[in-house]
Structure formats: structure tokens, C-alpha cells
Amino acid sequence: MALSRTLRQAVPVLLLGGLLAAAIWTTRGARLEPADFVFNNGTELQTLDPATVTGQPEGRALRMLLEGLTVSHPRTLEALPGMAESWEVSDDQLVYTFKIRDDAHWTNGDGTRGDRFTAEDFVYSFRRLLDPRTAAQYAYMLWYVKGAKAFTTTVADDGGPALSFDTVGITALDPTTLRIELESPTPFFLSITSFYALFPVSRAGIERAQRLFPDTWEYEWLRPENYCTNGPYRVSFRRVNDRIRFEKNPLYWDADAVAMETVDMLALEQYTTGLNMYLTGECHWIDVPPANVIQRLMPREDFNPRPYLGSYFYRVNCTKPPLDDRRVRRALALSLPRVPIVETITKAGQVPAYGLVPPGIDGYGGARMRRNATFEEDLAEAKELIVEAGYGPGGKELPPIEIHYNTSEAHRDIAEVISDAWAANLGIRTKLRNQEWKVYLDTQARLGYDVSRSAWIGDYADPNTFIDIFLTGGENNKTGWSNADYDRLVAEANRTADPARRFELLSEAEAILMEELPVLPLYYYVTQSTYSPRLGGYHPNVKDEHYPKFWYWMNDEELAEKRAGYPDEGFELVDATGPPKGLYPPRDPRSRTDSSDTNDGPPNGSATTGSDD
Amino acid sequence: MLRFLLRRLLWLAITLFTVMTVTFFLMHQVPGGPFSNERALDPAIEANIQKKYHLDWPLWRQYLQYTGPFNLDDERALLPPPDGEGSGGLWRSELEGDRPAKAFGGVLAGDFGPSFKYKDYSVNDIIAQSLPISALLGVLSMMFALSLGVSAGIASALRPGSKLDLSLRLAATGGIALPNFVIAGFMVILFVFLIPLLPVAGWGTIRHMLLPGFCLGLVFAAYIARLTRTGMLEALSSDHIRTAHAKGLSSSTVVMRHALKGGLLPVVSYLGPATAGILTGSLVIESIFFISGTGQHFIRAAINRDYTLAMGVTILFTVLVYVLNTVVDIAYTLLDPRISLEDE
Numbered sequence: 001m002a003l004s005r006t007l008r009q010a011v012p013v014l015l016l017g018g019l020l021a022a023a024i025w026t027t028r029g030a031r032l033e034p035a036d037f038v039f040n041n042g043t044e045l046q047t048l049d050p051a052t053v054t055g056q057p058e059g060r061a062l063r064m065l066l067e068g069l070t071v072s073h074p075r076t077l078e079a080l081p082g083m084a085e086s087w088e089v090s091d092d093q094l095v096y097t098f099k100i101r102d103d104a105h106w107t108n109g110d111g112t113r114g115d116r117f118t119a120e121d122f123v124y125s126f127r128r129l130l131d132p133r134t135a136a137q138y139a140y141m142l143w144y145v146k147g148a149k150a151f152t153t154t155v156a157d158d159g160g161p162a163l164s165f166d167t168v169g170i171t172a173l174d175p176t177t178l179r180i181e182l183e184s185p186t187p188f189f190l191s192i193t194s195f196y197a198l199f200p201v202s203r204a205g206i207e208r209a210q211r212l213f214p215d216t217w218e219y220e221w222l223r224p225e226n227y228c229t230n231g232p233y234r235v236s237f238r239r240v241n242d243r244i245r246f247e248k249n250p251l252y253w254d255a256d257a258v259a260m261e262t263v264d265m266l267a268l269e270q271y272t273t274g275l276n277m278y279l280t281g282e283c284h285w286i287d288v289p290p291a292n293v294i295q296r297l298m299p300r301e302d303f304n305p306r307p308y309l310g311s312y313f314y315r316v317n318c319t320k321p322p323l324d325d326r327r328v329r330r331a332l333a334l335s336l337p338r339v340p341i342v343e344t345i346t347k348a349g350q351v352p353a354y355g356l357v358p359p360g361i362d363g364y365g366g367a368r369m370r371r372n373a374t375f376e377e378d379l380a381e382a383k384e385l386i387v388e389a390g391y392g393p394g395g396k397e398l399p400p401i402e403i404h405y406n407t408s409e410a411h412r413d414i415a416e417v418i419s420d421a422w423a424a425n426l427g428i429r430t431k432l433r434n435q436e437w438k439v440y441l442d443t444q445a446r447l448g449y450d451v452s453r454s455a456w457i458g459d460y461a462d463p464n465t466f467i468d469i470f471l472t473g474g475e476n477n478k479t480g481w482s483n484a485d486y487d488r489l490v491a492e493a494n495r496t497a498d499p500a501r502r503f504e505l506l507s508e509a510e511a512i513l514m515e516e517l518p519v520l521p522l523y524y525y526v527t528q529s530t531y532s533p534r535l536g537g538y539h540p541n542v543k544d545e546h547y548p549k550f551w552y553w554m555n556d557e558e559l560a561e562k563r564a565g566y567p568d569e570g571f572e573l574v575d576a577t578g579p580p581k582g583l584y585p586p587r588d589p590r591s592r593t594d595s596s597d598t599n600d601g602p603p604n605g606s607a608t609t610g611s612d613d
Numbered sequence: 614m615l616r617f618l619l620r621r622l623l624w625l626a627i628t629l630f631t632v633m634t635v636t637f638f639l640m641h642q643v644p645g646g647p648f649s650n651e652r653a654l655d656p657a658i659e660a661n662i663q664k665k666y667h668l669d670w671p672l673w674r675q676y677l678q679y680t681g682p683f684n685l686d687d688e689r690a691l692l693p694p695p696d697g698e699g700s701g702g703l704w705r706s707e708l709e710g711d712r713p714a715k716a717f718g719g720v721l722a723g724d725f726g727p728s729f730k731y732k733d734y735s736v737n738d739i740i741a742q743s744l745p746i747s748a749l750l751g752v753l754s755m756m757f758a759l760s761l762g763v764s765a766g767i768a769s770a771l772r773p774g775s776k777l778d779l780s781l782r783l784a785a786t787g788g789i790a791l792p793n794f795v796i797a798g799f800m801v802i803l804f805v806f807l808i809p810l811l812p813v814a815g816w817g818t819i820r821h822m823l824l825p826g827f828c829l830g831l832v833f834a835a836y837i838a839r840l841t842r843t844g845m846l847e848a849l850s851s852d853h854i855r856t857a858h859a860k861g862l863s864s865s866t867v868v869m870r871h872a873l874k875g876g877l878l879p880v881v882s883y884l885g886p887a888t889a890g891i892l893t894g895s896l897v898i899e900s901i902f903f904i905s906g907t908g909q910h911f912i913r914a915a916i917n918r919d920y921t922l923a924m925g926v927t928i929l930f931t932v933l934v935y936v937l938n939t940v941v942d943i944a945y946t947l948l949d950p951r952i953s954l955e956d957e
Binding site for chain 1: 662727738
């Protein structure tokens with residue numbers, strides 16, 4: 001080898017040093033100015049395209065950037081004016097006429113003022129959502145509109161819609177008037193208009209990207225520098241699997257009410273790391289703390305579980321003996337150890353469930369499964385039912401039942417408790433089968449299970465979002481169960497304009513479900529958001545849906561006032577972390593008065609732990 | 614040397630082709646797809662999505678589209694229009710409007726495609742953003758591992774059987790036995806909560822990098838310490854060291870200049886596997902310390918059935934491990950004149 005000795009010795013040093021220098025160079029600028037507010041969103045976003053997203057985390061990001069026809073009230077979730085200043089509903093509840101505000105503009109990706117916002121923007125966006133080429137998973141949220149379903153599902157040879165958009169009941173009468181005609185009266189339609197799939201996108205932004213990047217525009221228009229917004233914030237930058245930095249949008253129509261100048265949204269998946277960052281003040285709000293610390297969080301003022309529009313249940317394969325027998329299903333449902341599960345496994349105050357639809361929807365009574373006075377009597381009835389069905393002592397032997405769940409410690413723990421309970425109380429042999437998430441979904445859809453863990457989070461605050469899952473042949477039914485009376489009741493309910501009557505009909509449908517039990521209800525969810533006590537304008541609500549435009553930092557007086565409202569005992573005060581740059585008042589006192597009267601008060605554990613067993 | 618490199622290059626191509634093909638077809642055999650979701654879709658919507666992402670094509674055609682170099686998406690890009698007019702040549706024809714059809718695509722054209730899960734990014738974007746971070750973390754932990762491991766190994770070898778040797782060996786065994794997330798947990802409790810010195814997670818400043826770099830490197834430091842010790846013991850007992858001592862050289866010169874070179878050989882051969890270990894093992898450390906590196910994508914893309922991202926990261930790691938192993942082989946000849954690349 002001709003290499004000189006010094007050179008030889010220098011090679012490894014040079015290599016390592018070069019690598020280090022290159023790596024440091026490419027990660028330069030990774031150092032950030034801290035944001036006014038940092039929260040953990042739990043995962044990296046699928047996309048910022050409102051038409052093709054499907055999850056809560058994406059919803060949080062989109063509510064910062066875009067605004068739909070309406071905005072939900074942060075506490076009660078009733079519709080407040082958003083891009084629509086006001087609206088009128090025809091007497092037959094079929095025609096909605098929205099008055100679009102005339103003082104709103106789009107903001108281009110670089111922060112400059114874009115076109116004026118008009119009713120045409122909604123027509124374009126809704127058309128795009130329904131267009132089969134967009135392949136929007138949530139297109140069905142607009143299928144309540146006349147002609148919309150046919151528009152999406154009738155596909156021409158080139159993949160586009162075969163029908164003209166004129167057949168769909170969405171029209172812009174003039175730049176400030178949007179008329180939407182529905183297929184049938186849909187009482188929850190207004191609450192859908194604040195749903196993120198129905199947020200508008202900028203036609204100019206998309207078309208500009210199509211011109212500039214003919215091959216890659218499908219994701220180029222979503223880059224921060226090209227993404228047009230009409231909401232309280234705009235994207236400053238994004239780092240995949242790290243964060244999105246939001247910057248206040250000064251061109252937003254209600255910008256004066258927006259307090260936080262910069263907001264960071266983290267894509268942190270590890271609950272423990274999230275909690276660590278929260279405890280060290282690097283993050284001010286986490287959506288879920290790790291399950292094993294929940295008991296220690298319970299007394300703290302910053303942990304505030306509230307009823308959440310989610311239901312945890314087991315699906316039963318109603319096509320497979322012995323589970324096709326209603327008596328067997330009822331026996332299984334009666335002998336579920338719900339109270340031990342919520343008290344020893346989930347521990348955050350989840351409520352044992354005896355129905356499908358969670359509480360918290362105003363005016364909806366719902367139906368619960370029939371029970372006896374005590375759990376012991378329930379067990380006795382369950383044993384009798386098994387015998388009645390021809391199994392157990394004196395009858396056939398019950399075939400083993402397999403409990404199917406997706407791989408996760410929490411689900412496994414619950415499945416184990418249930419398996420033990422069924423074995424001990426009913427003498428059923430059980431097996432546990434866990435599968436990786438996507439395989440689990442596949443098995444569930446093919447009915448390749450006996451009993452399968454499931455859950456459902458409501459899309460909108462209406463019982464229909466739970467009830468319509470189990471319609472005959474529904475894509476999400478996944479139990480093989482079908483009941484003509486149930487289908488008829490749901491169809492009738494959703495044609496009924498009178499809200500009280502409609503809820504009665506839906507309750508009747510739920511009663512059928514709880515009599516037939518194709519699903520075994522287990523518990524209702526609670527929200528587990530943990531946030532700095534200093535955060536104002538934030539209200540736990542049944543959808544765990546929050547609008548950042550209402551958030552601000554309380555100063556010490558406000559914080560003391562909030563704390564003075566706590567009950568005398570049981571509240572552990574914690575360090576009220578604030579923004580790293582120190583407190584500063586929100587721009588406009590309006591946002592502060594708005595929220596001080598709705599001070600969410602003390603965390604109230606007792607409201608959510610009520611169990612009647 | 615040149616022949617050696619050419620041969621390696623050929624083998625790299627064969628390896629890559631095999632890895633790519635096997636991964637592609639295996640991945641598509643697993644139940645569930647990138648768009649399966651707890652909320653099952655209306656069949657019409659599902660068909661629209663399948664069509665948009667070409668999941669309705671037969672698998673061989675998806676594979677050809679993925680590998681490229683020709684874009685099968687638009688048939689007019691491949692074949693001239695049937696009427697023979699509207700020119701554009703064989704590879705490039707005109708669409709309506711003035712937009713040319715995209716003729717090339719796929720891996721062979723350097724395009725790993727759009728990510729199925731993170732729809733705002735192409736796989737190239739994701740790798741470009743995350744690889745430098747992973748590289749920095751990897752280099753840092755390698756430096757930790759080498760400096761800790763080699764010095765502990767030398768110290769052990771100089772006084773075999775002493776208390777120092779025993780405790781270092783014990784520590785090394787502990788380092789190998791303890792998984793890095795346990796070590797990370799201890800380190801976080803110690804240096805973040807008990808003695809608030811370092812940030813708990815994140816990336817950006819040198820202070821953010823210390824804990825993850827250390828935790829990731831520790832296991833490798835333990836291995837390196839043991840290898841160095843063995844190598845040094847062997848080197849120290851060889852004839853040329855005795856000669857060096859007899860010549861009256863100071864013991865530090867003997868150790869640093871003469872013994873270390875031979876003693877480090879086992880360590881150098883370990884560097885290839887160690888780099889692979891750091892690349893794939895960074896997954897855990899990355900998620901504990903919230904670092905947006907490439908390691909996480911390796912597992913998550915597979916879980917999400919993000920076909921393109923999983924393929925992209927697999928191909929990237931194959932190339933990296935292969936190239937680094939080649940570098941190690943070359944480094945070996947620099948350290949040990951007895952070994953020549955041509956003999957291979």
C-alpha cells in the first residue's frame with residue numbers, strides 16, 4: 001500500500017469527523033425559538049388535506065388552519081358562526097341557506113393576502129370532497145345532501161364522476177349565499193358543518209400548485225409555503241414525526257380574539273415521554289397520559305376526566321353457533337365484570353356501560369340492557385340462560401370461545417379478566433387471540449372471530465353516529481347481525497324532523513340492540529387530557545374537541561380566582577407552567593371575558609365515576 | 614482495490630434486487646392495507662381509493678410501476694397515441710392541455726413514490742428529513758461507544774484479574790444484558806428529574822443529544838470493551854511486544870503504538886454489525902427521546918402498511934449496511950497489512 005502512515009492514521013479520524021460535521025450541518029437550524037403554547041397531538045398527521053383525513057389528531061391541526069361554515073362552542077358544542085355569519089333553515093328542514101361573511105380572505109402560504117372568501121369556495125370544496133377522484137373516506141358525511149351519494153358512487157371510465165354536479169343540492173346563489181338542499185331532514189346536519197372534512201380548501205392554491213408542479217402537485221399544494229388558510233393560524237413549518245409550528249394568521253376575520261402567537265403541535269407517540277415533557281414544562285397539554293400513572297394523576301387539579309363520546313364494547317359474531325343464540329349472548333353480557341374492569345384496569349373514571357350510546361348527548365335518553373338488582377342475580381340468570389340454550393350441565397358442551405383483540409396491554413388485561421370471569425361463572429372455556437392492528441381489522445371484517453374487542457368514537461354529538469353502525473349490511477356492522485325492526489326504526493327516526501320524537505325512535509332502536517346484544521357493552525370513555533392549570537379558554541367537552549382560537553394564558557390573579565373555585569378538599573395544586581417567554585396578556589380582552597364566565601371550575605371526578613352496580 | 618469495489622458493487626445490485634422483490638411481495642401478502650381503518654369504508658369509496666393508489670392493479674404491474682423506470686400510470690407515456698398523431702415520441706406524449714405525461718418514475722428513476730400514510734410527503738422527503746438526524750445520533754453514539762469501550766478495554770487488559778478489570782467486565786456484561794430502554798429510563802430519572810441538567814426529550818441542541826447518544830451507544834460500548842480486552846490481551850502477549858519492551862520503549866508507547874493496532878482488529882470487524890445495530894436499534898431510543906429519525910419509520914411504516922415508505926427505508930438500510938461493511942473491510946486492510954482485498 002502506498003498510503004503514507006500519517007495519512008492512514010488520519011483516515012478514520014477524518015471519516016468520523018466528516019460524518020459528524022455533515023450531520024451537524026444538515027441538522028443546523030434545528031434549534032427553535034420556544035412557542036407560546038406546545039401540545040402533544042399523539043401522532044404524525046396523515047395529511048392537511050381536509051377531504052382525505054380521518055382522525056382526531058388531524059382534526060386538531062385543521063381546526064387551527066381552516067374554518068368551516070360553523071364553529072362549535074368550546075363547551076356546549078352548539079354551532080357558532082364561522083365562515084357563515086348566519087343561517088336559515090326551511091320549515092321542512094330540507095333547505096339550509098348560509099350567509100357567508102364578506103370580510104374574510106384566504107391567506108397564501110407565504111402569509112400574503114389571497115382572494116376574498118366566497119360561497120364558491122364551499123361549492124368547490126364540497127364538490128372536491130364528493131368527487132370519486134379525491135377518494136375521500138369521509139365523503140359520506142355529505143351524503144345527507146341531495147344527490148351527493150350518487151355523485152360519489154357513479155364513476156365514469158376515467159375515474160371521474162359520471163353525473164353533473166348540478167344534480168347535487170349545493171349551490172352558490174351569490175358570493176355570500178350558499179344554499180344546501182338535503183335528501184331528508186337531518187337534525188344533526190348543522191353539527192356536521194363544523195366537522196373538519198367539510199372545511200374549505202383554496203381553489204387558487206391547488207390550481208397554482210398544479211401549474212407549478214404538474215407531476216407532484218398532489219402533495220405540493222400541502223407544503224407550508226403553498227398551503228392557503230382561512231383559519232386562526234397558518235403553518236410556519238413542518239418536520240415529519242416531530243412537530244408543526246403554527247403562526248397566528250393576522251388576516252383571519254376574528255384575529256383580534258386569537259391570543260397565542262405561535263403554537264407547536266408535537267407528533268409524540270410515547271405516552272411516557274409525553275408525560276415527562278409535560279412534567280418538565282416543555283409541553284402544556286397532553287391528550288393521553290400513560291395508563292399506569294392515572295391513579296396518581298387523579299387528585300391533581302390538572303387531570304380532569306370528563307365523559308367522552310366513545311364506547312368500548314365486544315362485537316359478537318352472530319353467525320356462529322352458539323353465539324347465534326340470543327340467550328348465550330345475553331348470558332355473556334350479564335356476566336361481564338364491568339366494575340372491576342373500570343376500577344382496576346382503566347382507572348380513569350370510565351363508566352360501566354349497559355348500552356351502546358354514551359351519555360352526554362343532550363335530550364337523548366337511550367336504552368340500557370335489562371339487568372337484575374345485583375350482579376349475583378345477573379350471574380344466576382346467565383347460568384340459567386346457558387342451560388336454557390341447551391348447553392352446560394345436562395346439555396351439549398359449550399364450544400370454547402375465542403376473545404379476539406388487537407395487540408395492546410390494556411386490551412389484553414381486559415380480555416384476561418373477562419376470560420377468567422366467563423370461565424369461573426359460566427364454565428366457558430375461553431382462548432385469547434391477539435392480532436396486530438391491520439390484521440385484526442381484516443379478521444373482524446371477515447367475521448373470522450367469536451368475540452372481538454371494539455370501540456367507537458362519535459363523529460358528531462348525535463346518537464345516530466353509534467346507532468347506524470349496526471344497520472343491516474353496514475360496512476361497520478361486522479357482526480353479521482341484522483334486524484328489520486331496527487333498520488325501520490332508524491330510517492324512520494332520521495326522517496323525523498321533531499328532535500324529541502326522533503330521539504325516542506332512536507332509543508327504541510337501541511333497546512332492540514340491547515335486547516339482541518350483537519355487541520356486549522363494557523364501558524364509556526372519559527377524556528384524559530392533562531393540561532396546565534394556567535391554560536384559559538379550554539373546556540373539556542364530550543367530543544374532546546378544542547378550538548385553539550379561544551385559548552390564552554391566565555395571569556396569576558386569574559389563576560388564583562380559578563383555584564378559589566375548587567371544592568375544599570381533594571385537589572392537589574400543581575406547578576402551573578406557562579409560556580417559556582413569560583406571560584403576556586391576550587391581544588383582546590374579549591377573549592378573556594368570553595372564557596372567564598365559562599371557567600370550567602374544579603375537576604370533578606365524582607361526576608364520571610358514578611356506577612350503579 | 615478497483616476490482617474489489619466493482620465486485621462489491623455487483624453484489625450490492627443483486628442484494629438490492631432480491632431484498633426489494635422479496636419485501637415487496639411479502640408485504641403485499643400481509644392482511645390489511647394502508648387504508649384499512651377501524652371505520653370501514655363504503656365499497657364505492659374504497660374502490661375509488663384503491664384505484665387512485667393503483668391497488669386494484671395486479672401485483673406484478675404494481676411492482677413494475679414501483680421499480681420503474683417507466684411510468685405505467687399513463688399509458689400514453691409508453692405508447693404513441695393509436696391514431697399516430699399528436700406526436701410526443703415514444704417516451705413522452707402530450708396530454709390534453711400543455712402538460713407532458715410523466716414518462717419515468719419508480720425506484721430506478723430515484724423516486725420512491727408518495728408515502729401512503731403521510732400523504733403530504735414523498736418518501737424521498739421523509740428520508741431526506743430524517744436521515745441526517747439519525748446519522749448524527751448514530752455518529753454520536755458510535756463515538757460514545759468507541760471512546761468508552763476502547764478505553765475500558767485497554768484498562769482491563771493491562772491488569773487482567775485486578776479489581777478494576779473485574780468491575781469493568783461486570784459493567785460490560787450489565788451493559789449487554791440491560792436493554793437500552795431500561796438504561797434510558799434510569800438516565801432520565803437521574804439527569805432530568807433528580808438532577809435537572811438535561812432536557813427530557815426533543816432534538817436541536819447538543820444538550821438534547823447527550824442522553825440519547827449515550828443510551829444508544831452503551832450496549833455497543835460494552836461489546837467493544839470486551840472485544841478490545843480480548844484483542845489487547847492477545848496482542849500484549851505476542852512476540853513483537855516483548856521485543857518492544859526489550860528495546861526499552863516506555864510502556865505507554867508500547868501499548869498505544871504497537872499493541873493497540875493489533876488489539877483493535879476485532880473491534881474494527883465488529884463495526885459493521887454495530888452500525889447495522891445502531892441503525893435498527895435507534896428505533897427505541899428515537900421514540901423514547903422523541904427524535905424524528907429514520908429508525909422509527911422502519912417499524913411504523915410496516916405497521917401502517919405504508920408500502921412505499923417501508924420499501925424506501927428497507928432499501929435505504931440495505932444500502933447503508935452494505936456500504937458500511939465494505940468500508941470496514943477496507944479499513945481492515947489499512948490496519949492489518951497481512952490482509953489483502955484481492956485475496957477475497
